[in-house]
Amino acid sequence: MCDAAEKDLYAVLGASASDSIQQLKHRYQQLALQYHPDRLGGECSSEAQYGVNKFLEVDAAWRILQDQNTRRQYDLQRRALELKQDWPVDxxxxxxxxxxxxxxxxxxxxxxxxxxxxxxxxxxxxxxxxxxxxxxxxxxxxxxxxxxxxxxxxxxxxxxxxxxxxxxxxxx
Missing domain, CATH: 3.10.660.10 (DPH Zinc finger)
Incomplete structure (x- = not known):
């Protein structure tokens, strides 16, 4: 989960940390349908590769945020990183x-x-x-x-x- 702490998983799903699990699930389902490799028709273009990478990113975010324990752990890591900033920048x-x-x-x-x-x-x-x-x-x-x-x-x-x-x- 170290790599996940560097990336804002909520932003990957187009959501916020205050969203409920149902809201996160809805965003995940929308994005998974949009970027699923089966929907890309087996194309080998850079656009198809982007879609596959985006799908994998969305899926990885959902795997962490769907579970209450891993979500809590992720939120704690995010908060710790925020507190380590030298200066709060708005x-x-x-x-x-x-x-x-x-x-x-x-x-x-x-x-x-x-x-x-x-x-x-x-x-x-x-x-x-x-x-x-x-x-x-x-x-x-x-x-x-x-x-x-x-x-x-x-x-x-x-x-x-x-x-x-x-x-x-x-x-x-």
Missing amino acids: SALYLEDMTWNQDECAYTYSCRCGGGFNISEKEVEEETQRKQQDDEDEETEEEAHGGVVVCCDTCSLSVHVTGLTLPSLTTK
């Missing part, structure tokens, strides 16, 4: 989605609370330099996704800002 966005504020020399993005997320030009430059250094060193999968967590200046929400390696910081 959303992700790209630097290019943010607005350049010339007066503050910072990129800004409005929060739903009315506050804002701000990242200074200096922080962007530092992250760009760090990313370039990582590119020179052997890159791990985690480092490849890079970015900075920015907190709202009013509430407790935070976003993960990526895409910090802009070609030129002077073209704002």
